[in-house]
Amino acid sequence: MFKKIILILCLVFLPLCADASEYAKNYDADGNFLGYVYIPDNAYINFKGDGYYCNAGFVDKGNYCEKIKVPENGILRKKYNDWICEIGYKKEGDACVKVVVPQNAKLNSNGTDFICNTGYQRSGNSCVLIPQNSIYFLSEGLCPYGYKKVGYSCQQLFIPSTAHFTADGHDFECNYGYFKTESGCQKVNVPANAHLIENGTSWQCDYGYKNMGNYCLKVFIPENAYITNDDGTDWKCSYGYEEKDGRCQKIYLPPNAHFLANGKYWECNWGYKSNGSYCEKINVPSNAYLNKYNEVICTIGYYYNGRDCVKK
Template sequence: MIKNKYQGMFCAIFVLFAFISGIVCAEDVPENAHNKRYGSGWDCDQGYIAKNKECLKIVIPQNAYLSDYAYGKGWECLHGFKEEKNNCNPVHVPENAFLNMSGETWECARGYQQTKDNRCVKVDVPEHGYLSDQSYTTGWACDRGYRVQDDTCVQIKVPAHAFLDDGSYDTGWQCERGYEEVAQSCKKIILPENARLDYSGNDWECNRPFKRKDNTCLRSKGR
């Protein structure tokens, strides 16, 4: 009997505590807010933003819209407008340009290049050249077999026993294997005794245990 009495009291206290907790939790939710679907806490209603445990109405400037992001100002500028001092000002797109994917800035159309004063001027492509997005300074590059010289493309003079090489920025060509560059020409490599061509194919090195000295391969001392 006593046991049942204490059990009843415990159940009553538990129910009362749960009821009071529910009231406290409900009171903790500010105006213009709602409880989260999962877990504890609350979120502001749409059109409101949390600040100092309150939900304040979001003031949306002209040319903006409510943002779904939980953090930040609660609004974003429309495509074609850019935020400046809590306003959304239109992006000025100069002639021969277009809005980029972000909608907050612009890019010059192909064949045009941006200047320091934010204009898009036509790229002057020289003869034997072509438009290139990889060339940020000029906007153009030379055809294969030509190299840049000032504002023109001059033909690369490839000597005998050489081939065009885009990796050789100074000359534009490289000697064939077994030849070395000498005074803008390719000279055949004469291998001394106990030597072989190195990994590049344009020079030589000594076989082990020989060491290179001038144009010969000498045996290392102590071997």
């Protein structure tokens, strides 16, 4: 409650607040100052400048960022701001519970359950022996787990050490971090500043790095620029700046001029006209006025000869 009161006071009397670093200025598309954006601890301002994102390992709770609680035998996934259990444990509520592997079984590829060895089939929480030749399965046109159908018979499958059976047991899939080849399973070569994607068969570069084929290159974000995409690889110059040689250079704004909405171009204020790189005052002769389009209009009874308003 006390923190909320301080927050309200700071929003009203921001210059008087001691911790002004918790706020960032917010502008609209025309460059008009809209106010201050509150940035709590363990957060940073978003690329639009109108809010914030919590740091990796923290979750947004409305007006503050709370540290993610990782249980025993859990692993924090900073990219997704959540946690998963270590291999050999499965998620139950807010805890990681050890997976019980019965006899004649092994852990599955992601380590959250068990699968029966070849020649055995799951029955509840145990693995039972499949009878040889399994007439029952063949009569139904199916082969037992760990076998594949070849003609009218079942042939036992032999899989690589870095693979596991599919759900029906009639084929195999490579373990997490490996991909399937004609000869078996090959390990995915993950370069520096990259991570495996969800299915574990390929990789992508970390936030702020760009894929260059077989390595990840850090993207340079120049001063006076902001990030425009989710993976942190694209950027644009801020309002009033333009890109030049990979940097953001301030656009010259002459006196008596203003930026257009995109902040990349300018035009002269009303009453002035462009003359190259500056704005010069429009000469309004006697018996004349400027309309809203910055045009000289003579009053009734006069006509414009290009310089003066002459009586008709």
